[in-house]
Amino acid sequence: IEETLVLVKPDGVARGLTGEILRRIEAKGYSLVDIRLVEADRDLLAAHYAEHEGKPFYAPLIEFMESGPTVAIRLAGNRVIEGFRSLAGTTDPTTAAPGTIRGDLGRDWGAKVQQNLVHGSDSTESAERELALWFR
Ligand code: GTP
Numbered sequence: 001i002e003e004t005l006v007l008v009k010p011d012g013v014a015r016g017l018t019g020e021i022l023r024r025i026e027a028k029g030y031s032l033v034d035i036r037l038v039e040a041d042r043d044l045l046a047a048h049y050a051e052h053e054g055k056p057f058y059a060p061l062i063e064f065m066e067s068g069p070t071v072a073i074r075l076a077g078n079r080v081i082e083g084f085r086s087l088a089g090t091t092d093p094t095t096a097a098p099g100t101i102r103g104d105l106g107r108d109w110g111a112k113v114q115q116n117l118v119h120g121s122d123s124t125e126s127a128e129r130e131l132a133l134w135f136r
């Protein structure tokens, strides 16, 4: 069985959407293996987002991820890496498809692209690396 790292980012936690997001994940049939509330520090975020270092959105992304607690979830299921990303929708909530977490719950008015509620690992290598960071 495959595992992935899902994050409910600070905007999702602050807006009280953790339950709604977990409801969608559980309704799909995925299994919660572990879950924790994390105040992510700079070291953790720099390691997690290493691939984005130097990009224009890097600094605002790190600042946003430091702005409040994140819910980290170790999630298991059949092809859960691809499946959760499909549940989440595309990166920008403004244009994410209806029926997805970002499409249904992402805010248009006044929201930044980085405020897209959730993260999901994008490959087996990323999942292994990210799970080791958030569940050390
Ligand atoms: P994650 O599941 O969070 O990794 O999203 P993703 O795989 O759809 O996006 P990606 O890994 O390319 O980028 C990581 C995060 O950086 C995104 O989730 C956004 O929060 C943020 N991000 C990506 N692209 C942009 C951008 O063009 N502008 C801004 N402001 N933020 C961005």
Ligand code: MG
Pocket: 120, 122
């Ligand atoms: Mg990504």
